[in-house]
Amino acid sequence: MPVSPAVKIRPKSPAADRPAQILAWYDRHRRRLPWRALPGESVDPYRVWLSEIMLQQTTVQAVGPYFTKFLARWPTVSDLGRASQDDVLRMWAGLGYYSRARNLHACAVAVLTDHGGIFPDTEEGLRSLPGIGPYTAAAIAAIAFARQCMPVDGNIERVTSRLYAVEEPLPKSKPEIVALAATLLGPARAGDSAQALMDLGSSICTPKKPACSLCPINDDCAAQVRGDQETFPRKMPKKAGTLRRGAAFVVTRGDELLVRTRAEKGLLGGMTEVPQSEWLAGHEEAAALEQAPTLKKSTPWHRKVGVVTHVFTHFPLELVVYTASVPARIRAPEGMRWVPIATLDDEALPNVMRKVIAHGLG
DNA sequence: CAGGCGTGGGC
DNA sequence: TGCCCAAGCCT
Known part of the structure; x- marks a missing residue:
């Protein structure tokens, strides 16, 4: 019996199944990183927070040794809260964006003195701490506390803007992208959904030469269908600084x-x-x-x-x-x-x- | 709210 | 080489 044309053109992943498709891909291809708990392991909010701060605008490769050093010297947020800011700055030297280190220390002090050494477990509570903005609050809430949040970083911006072919340039399109990204959140496993999109963005849906043939949702991607996926996300041109x-x-x-x-x-x-x-x-x-x-x-x-x-x-x-x-x-x-x-x-x-x-x- | 804020790697 | 980019936040 011949295969009907209808079978050949049917999408393999209808839009409604995206979260499940993404999670299934993640279960096979997730990266093993020093700050990630293995499946079944309990999650340490301190490690999640520390890694998220270090990873702001910084590559996984650069963060690795710093994360290890910090964790060895200050195993808990309370230990870090009792350290001096100068010791923290010295340990941070070379990683860049030093306001992160100052805020990291200030945040540890706040958690120690105002929250008894326990991180708040809601997006709103986390958002009130120094150095924790919209992205990081959502990331910690989802990954460490299983809250139904979808953090939107550069990776998820890119994946989402391609999936929906968002024409409006950043940063104006940010609210639209945040809303669209939230639709990729499944009914459970919020933290895995977020980390799956980040892994997808870093390994397949890359800024240049994306490996669309390996993508679990490729035939459901508006930009890929058009063939101009590399042009997303659209961005406003930035002006160069003076020497x-x-x-x-x-x-x-x-x-x-x-x-x-x-x-x-x-x-x-x-x-x-x-x-x-x-x-x-x-x-x-x-x-x-x-x-x-x-x-x-x-x-x-x-x-x-x-x-x-x-x-x-x-x-x-x-x-x-x-x-x-x-x-x-x-x-x-x-x-x-x-x-x-x-x-x-x-x-x-x-x-x-x-x-x-x-x-x-x- | 646009601009300040580091560094290293890839092409 | 020069430019772009990488899990953003603060003011």
């Missing part, structure tokens, strides 16, 4: 280096740096040199050949590096301190400063 320049001063006193701590808020807040000029778009090197630390009457500065470049999210940076070596009797100027070069790894040094120091000492 800023400055001068950094690498001053040694024997085997010690002169450093200071940045202001608590703003760019690289609370992190360690070498003394340096302001970073300005209309930078003039002579003026920058006037902002060198005052050490003795005529410190002989040596300008290192070349520049250190660094690209922040919103502007590129070029730093020229001056070095000086001063005698042992020279004291650190107001607000600065000497630290042994051998212990620099223990400082809260952002990567841009590690580049500067390497350039200056090299």
Whole structure:
């Protein structure tokens, strides 16, 4: 008996079955990650929270070692709440977006002092804590507490916008995408539904060259049917930042280096740096040199050949590096301190400063 | 509410 | 190389 045409064109996954299709795929292809409980294992809200904060705008690969380090040093949220912010910043150094580390510590303190060391178990309660926004609150509520929430991150935005071919560009389309993503939530297993979409987005429904042939809901995807799935999600063009320049001063006193701590808020807040000029778009090197630390009457500065470049999210940076070596009797100027070069790894040094120091000492 | 806020990897 | 991107939040 010949196969009827109707059989060939019937979708294999009607829209109503999407949540089940997605969960079935997840049960076969889920990633095993350090912060994920295995099937049947109890979920630790602390681990879920810690991983979600670290994963904000950060790749799984980068987070791995940091998550392990944090968990070993502070096994519970109460342990973290009793730590000093400086210890937390030092442990976070290199991971970027340092306000996350400050908020992480503030959140642990709040959970310890205001909630007896127990995380709130609702989306609303979580949302009130520092560093926990709409996405993270929904993610923790769903994954750690089985609440019926669908967090919407970059992955889920992409999957959803392709599935429904959402034409409106982000960020205006965000509310629409959030509403559409919620339809992918099954009647149970909310946390698995969310993590399934994230895994799907990271491994199959990728920004470039998505592997649609492997997707469990490919024949149900509006963009895939049209063939322009790579163009989703639509986004508003972002404007580029202006190049800023400055001068950094690498001053040694024997085997010690002169450093200071940045202001608590703003760019690289609370992190360690070498003394340096302001970073300005209309930078003039002579003026920058006037902002060198005052050490003795005529410190002989040596300008290192070349520049250190660094690209922040919103502007590129070029730093020229001056070095000086001063005698042992020279004291650190107001607000600065000497630290042994051998212990620099223990400082809260952002990567841009590690580049500067390497350039200056090299 | 648009812009500030790090870093590393992929192409 | 230069650009885009990666489990966003805060103001």
